[in-house]
Amino acid sequence: MSVMNEKVNSMPRSKKPSYPLDALQVMEVVWQDAEEVGDIGWNNIKDALKSAKKPCPIMHSIGYVINLTESHIALLSTIGPNVCSTLEKIPRGWILRETIIRDGETLEDHREQQKRER
Helix, strand or coil, X not given: CCHHHHHHHCCCCCCCCCCCHHHECEEEEEEECCCCCCCCCCXXXXXXXXXXXXXXXXXXXXXXXXXXXXXXEEEECCEXXXXXCCEEEEEHHHEEEEEEEECCEXXXXXXXXXXXXX
């Protein structure tokens, strides 16, 4: 066993999350993003007019579904026992397509269910 493996194997294990990670819904969202073009200060109007004709970028996000509302979808790309990545909130009006990669419940739904069971 190498020294590197010994360090990895001897690292303390994180505690188990209070939510069933395997039960959370995972979704891909394809959406059209807003865009701001230009630099700080004055910009060339010809460049601005040229950029104005171009379509806004199409983005692809994949993550654990934290919350689904009428106004937006909230995703996390990474979840640990007590920490997570940045929360990505995508307005419904910007969404072009939603694809469920793994069916399940949202983290918000899971927490609400736990409150009701207490």
